[in-house]
Structure formats: structure tokens, C-alpha cells
Amino acid sequence: MRECLITTKGLTREEIVEVLDYAAKIEKNPSSYYGNQSGKIIGLLFYEPSTRTRMSFETAIKRLGGDTISMGSVEMSSVAKGESLADTIRVVAGYADAIVLRHPKEGAAKMASGFIDIPLINAGDGAGQHPTQTLLDLYTIRKSAEKLDGLNIGVMGDLKYGRTVHSLSHAITKFDSRLNFISPEGLQLPDNVKYDLERSGSEVHQYTNLDEILSTLDILYVTRIQRERFPDEEEYRKVSGQYRINNKTLENAPKHLKIMHPLPRMDEISPEIDGSDHAIYIEQSHNGVAVRMALLDLMLKS
Amino acid sequence: MRECLITTKGLTREEIVEVLDYAAKIEKNPSSYYGNQSGKIIGLLFYEPSTRTRMSFETAIKRLGGDTISMGSVEMSSVAKGESLADTIRVVAGYADAIVLRHPKEGAAKMASGFIDIPLINAGDGAGQHPTQTLLDLYTIRKSAEKLDGLNIGVMGDLKYGRTVHSLSHAITKFDSRLNFISPEGLQLPDNVKYDLERSGSEVHQYTNLDEILSTLDILYVTRIQRERFPDEEEYRKVSGQYRINNKTLENAPKHLKIMHPLPRMDEISPEIDGSDHAIYIEQSHNGVAVRMALLDLMLKS
């Protein structure tokens, strides 16, 4: 296992499969792993709000018998007094056995990892990467489809700023599945991500309309289109309306299609889908615990 | 023990006594219960500020060897991004073994419990209920008076919006004690609570002046009158002044009268009372730990 987890680019297929296999083992009997990391402490540095990621990391280490210390909100910490990320991270590296960092600036995790000699996990850096989200996404896909190769996967929404999309796309290239990107003009995959994907041998299939591709999909990964990305409200409403999933949108969807979402969702997926066999986004969030338990247990094993 | 604790209405006398008896046993030797819930995790979802309730739940589970995960403040969570309570609660139900929820909207706890299949404890829902506060109130009364029947109990202050009052009143109806409600016009017990109490066989005695009833009371339960409830400052000052407890107010009080308050108090009770034998409000808050330990240990026992 690598000492740090900054992006999914550097992860090999074997490393990914190792985490997923271990997570699957843990999921069968999580309580038998209690005590594996007793006395270990994870430092949580979240420079941006987070519920799911932070809480599931907390759950993961506590289910292993360890504990957390948290910087708390930026407003209540030394960051408010103007302390640099470099100083904060070096200090906390003397308290904790590993650090989980979320930061609004792309590249922050890589920079921070250079200052310390304990493991650092990137829990989201701006529009950059979010590799543990990807691991739980892959875990969810594999659990549902029973494989990671030979799938037709659609990724829809804000593909420009969505770091979960960037992380997931890079990881999928290690497997033999096809990626289809569905987004409005202006929110398409950034050129650098597209370039990376193509360089690693993937074809990048882009669409502006879900209907063009829906009937062929095994997985549809939906992400949020954020109001803030649009100059005016009307433009936003027009665009986002086309990327909403409801019963009508899914009329021609394959029966076995599974719909994923990193959450939180606003109205990209109508609650009327929640009870259907298509919906696996809540279960997807739950998978974060076993996957992060696996990752932490592998990283902290001395 | 019930799977969820939403209101005190549904609790039987036997269920209440079971918790209180177990809490009394725990209080005698709390450290011997350490380890009972090792590896268990409580999810704390507080959509409103709380010190006492949140901290005593945290203390309770940690004294049992378990741990907590917390959504943190609303501003720092996905709620700020607009996530629905239903989504948040379903996600956290995949992380935790039980959920403690405080929410500003009456009925939120009942609604939320319908979405999940792990135990949920209502830690206050708007002007609705606050059942664990009631359990610790009853525990305090029983510890002080050595019984829950045959008492004359006064409840004073804002009886309209005070959820602790609503919860406590419903619970007292299971016992053979008399309830006396003392409040200013406009802050009297809501009709639906009054109706419920009368339907369960209780007489509702209402007063606007403490002096009418003080000399007969065993217990006086004081609650805060909130400034926000009054259209103008002068009206507030006039009314709230009549509902303040100090040495003078208590001149004709029975020697054995005990004064309770759910805290925080502002100036409803003068600090000059703190050292007197009447004051049991600080001890009352401390009882929250044993009672919540009892409740959690009964609920999580598998």
C-alpha cells in the first residue's frame, strides 16, 4: 500500500483490487476488526464543509478501535488567525498517525504531503481529486455488477468542476470498461483530464443528451450541477432541468441500470426513484465505511 | 425497550420505571458499565445548538465504551448545501448503530425514524417533545422525593413552546401525581397538549400566579420565558419579572420544595437560590448521564 493517497492516477489496478477485496472481507463481519487500530489517531483537517466523507472516515477508524482529532471548522481554528497550511499540517503530523485533508485548492494535498512523513489521504482538493470517493464508487459498481471490466458507464452532470468524476474516470481506465460523459456545454470534462484519459488508452465519448446513450448503460453516475457555475438563473434552470433523473427520464432505461450519486443531491435525482431497483446511491454512501476501514487498516498496519 | 424514542406519550409506566431503575443501578457504580458498548457508534445529528443534551449523550455512550460521530454544526455540513433531512439520516444510518436527532421542526424525529431501521432518539423537535429530558426529570424527582406518585408538581414559565414541559406532562400522567401549570396569558399549555392530558385522565390545573399554589408544592419545575416570544421588550419585561424565583419569591415555600430547571437558565432563577436546599437543577443536569447510559445500554443490547 502507498504511504499517501493523493490521486487515483498513481494507483495500479492491483492496488485498487487489494483495497476492494479487503473491504469486501470487512463488510462481512466488521466488528471482528474492532481493536485492529486501538490507540491510533487520525487527524481530520477539513478546510471545507463535509458530512459524508468526514463522518465515514470517523466511523471507519472508530470501528477499527482508533480515534480522531479534528481541526474543527476553519472559523474556529488557527487558520482564522492566518496560519499557513504548511504550518498546520506539520504541527498535526506530530499529534496524529495519519492525516485526512480536504482543501478548496487543487493540489493542496500533494503540497501538504511533502511537508510531513506520516500518511496523508486526500479527501478532496478543489476541482482536483477525491480518491477515497472513487474507491467506494468502484466498490459499489463491483458489488452491483459483480465486475469492473466490460461495463458501459455513463457519467453525467458537471464534469468540469466535479472532482469525484475526475478521480473516478482515471481509475476506470485501469479496467476494461467504457466511459461515456454526458454534460451541458461549458461543463464538459476539462482538457487535461481528457488528455490523461486518452493517453492511458481510453476513448472519451461525450454527449450532451442522456437519451443518446441511456439504453446501453449498465451504470449511470449522476453529479450535481451547481447554481454558482452559471451567470444567470434562467440559464441554470434550462440546463439543469435536462439533467434531472425521474421516472419519465428512465422510461427507456435498461432494467438492470444502476444509478449512483456521490451525494449530497439536490434535485438531480427525484425522490420517486429512491425506492426503485435502479437506486443504489444510499447504499453507495454506506460502502464508504468498509472501504475506508480497509484503506486505513492497510495504511496503518506497521 | 422500544426501538425508537420519539415521544413520552407512547412510553408505559413500566418502561419508564425500567429505565429509571437501571439508571439508579448504573449511578452507584458507573465505571463497571465501561465496555458494555465497545465498538458501538452513535450518530449525533443536531440541527440546533445544544450543550447539555449533546454532551451528556456523548458522555453516556463513551462511559459505556462506545463512541460518537457528529454532523457538526449545520453551517459546516451538507445541510448547508441543501441536503434533505431524509437523505442525511439515511446516509448516517449506514454509519452508526443509533441516531440522536435534534431538529427545529416539530414532528421531525417521527418523520426521520420512518426512513431508517436503526434506533432513533428524539433529542428535541421544535415545540414538540424531548423524551430523554423527561426521563432525567422523572429520575431527579424520584431521587429527591423517593416516589413519583402522590406528588404536587408545579410547572412554570413558557408552557406553550416549551417541549420539555410537554414531554414531562405526558409522562407524569402515567403516575398518580397532580400537575399545576403556572404561566402568563399567551404562554399557556397548547390545547392539543391539554386535550391529551385530560384524555389520559389527568386534571389540568392552570394558574397565572405562583403564589396561588406555591405553598402546596413538592416540586417546582421552572422553564425559561424567551424574549423572542413577545412583540415588545416592555411586555416581555413585565411578564417575565413575575416568573422569577429568588429568596423573596420563596418566602412562603414549603421547606421540602425542590426547584428544577432544564437549563440553560437566564434570570428565571436567581443565583442566590443556588446554595439552598431547594435547588436541584445542577444535580438534575448531571442525572442525564446515568439516565442516557441506561437508555442507550437497553436500546443497543442485542
Added chain:
Amino acid sequence: MRECLITTKGLTREEIVEVLDYAAKIEKNPSSYYGNQSGKIIGLLFYEPSTRTRMSFETAIKRLGGDTISMGSVEMSSVAKGESLADTIRVVAGYADAIVLRHPKEGAAKMASGFIDIPLINAGDGAGQHPTQTLLDLYTIRKSAEKLDGLNIGVMGDLKYGRTVHSLSHAITKFDSRLNFISPEGLQLPDNVKYDLERSGSEVHQYTNLDEILSTLDILYVTRIQRERFPDEEEYRKVSGQYRINNKTLENAPKHLKIMHPLPRMDEISPEIDGSDHAIYIEQSHNGVAVRMALLDLMLKS
């Protein structure tokens, strides 16, 4: 060990050395102390933002197997509803085994300790004291210089409002080292602190220019000069510029000089110093864990 730790004034040389010796023992093998305080709970009441102090207390008790409960930020607690410090502290004293208090008002810790009968540790009270910071400062000095007597120590920056300086100065008087105070006019040591130091037999040497004394120093303790202390921006810039440490400032510094800082630092110390042998401020912050483990383990030992 004393029941409470409010100031460094009351600490004897022997008590200080006891904590430092125990911390040194712990530092050699911290994991062997895991479990010493299992089931114990520390109540964290921080009425002001803090990263280092709060997180290192959390780390310390968790490394001993104990846990914390935290009031959280003032905005999210009953304090926001107007609860008095006296009430809050009395309530929490019923939950926790010891309390760590930070408060913006000088004297708050002493006042608070009078209301409760569990140990209280002052984690900073306004411009007053910060005794655990001092213990880790002394630990750092001793670890680096291998003694606490016979040293020439410079303390520079805002000596008027800096509580770490006040605490450290009082403690140094128990040892046979010389204290040199370097500060701009207006930010010099307050008269009451100066008086206390002189009364305990110390000479107070004051300078406005680091160059006057730098070449003789073993230790230079730098503190932040806060913008808020100055009526206008220009005055601030002029003054603070003279109290910044960089390679040029240190041209005539002794080779063995060690530079300390309680952190967070703004620009008092240039990052170009970070890699030099002079810099021990990051290590200094790390020492907080062993020192606080020692203190808590001694205090909670029953």
C-alpha cells in the same frame, strides 16, 4: 500533583520537574501508556478558537485511552443562549473527570475552578496565563539545552498581552536562568508581571532591539505582534518589521541558538529559517502531547 493548574506561579520547581521527567519517560514509548485512563473523559470548554492546544489535549487523553467531550464553538452552544460560565462549568463537571478551559477573560480559570470539585486546567485566560504551554516550552528548552539553569533566554514580541510569555516568565524564575525581554515601546511586560518576577528574585532585562542581546542568547522565544494592538496600519508595519526573524537577522546569532514560537506564526519568523538548526518551533508544538499526557496521567491517577 495539584488538583488544578491555573497559573505557573504556584508551581514549585519540583512539581515542574516531576511533569517534565514523566513526559520524557512517556515520549520514549508513548504507546505503552495506552489504557492508563480508559473510560476517563475530559471536558473541553474553549470559549476562544484554538487548534494546537485543543488538539494536543485531545491527542494526549486519547493516547492514554480516555476520551473527550467538547462544548464546541460558542456559537453552537448554550453560551449563545446567554448561559453563565458558572452554570456551564458546573454542569460539565457532572459529565467529565477533568475540565480544560480556555476563556477570553483573565481570571476566568481561577473563578471557574471555585465552582467545581474536579480538576481544572487553564488552557489560556485572556492576557493571563497558559501554564501547559509553559510546561511544554520548558520541556522543549530542557530537551534542547539539556538543562534549565544557567541559560540566557530572550523573549521577544508582544510581551504586554502575550499570556504564554507571562506564564513562561514566572516559571523560569524557579530556575537559575536569565530572562531578557525584547519588545517595542507600548508592548513591554506589564508592571504586575515585572513586579512578580522581581519579587521572586529575578532581574528583568528589557531591550527594544534584538541586536543588543542576540549574540549572547541560548534560546530566543518569539511571539506574535498582533495587528489589532496598533491604532494604525503604518505604525504596526514599522514596529512589527523590526521583530521579524530571517537569515539576515540571524547573521550574528550563536550557532547553538534555538528559536521557539508558541505558534501560530504569521510573518514573525520567515519560512527560510524552518530548515535550519535554529528552528525548533514545530518540534516544540509536538512536545505538547507528551507533556499533556504526563500532566493528565498524574492528575487523574486516583
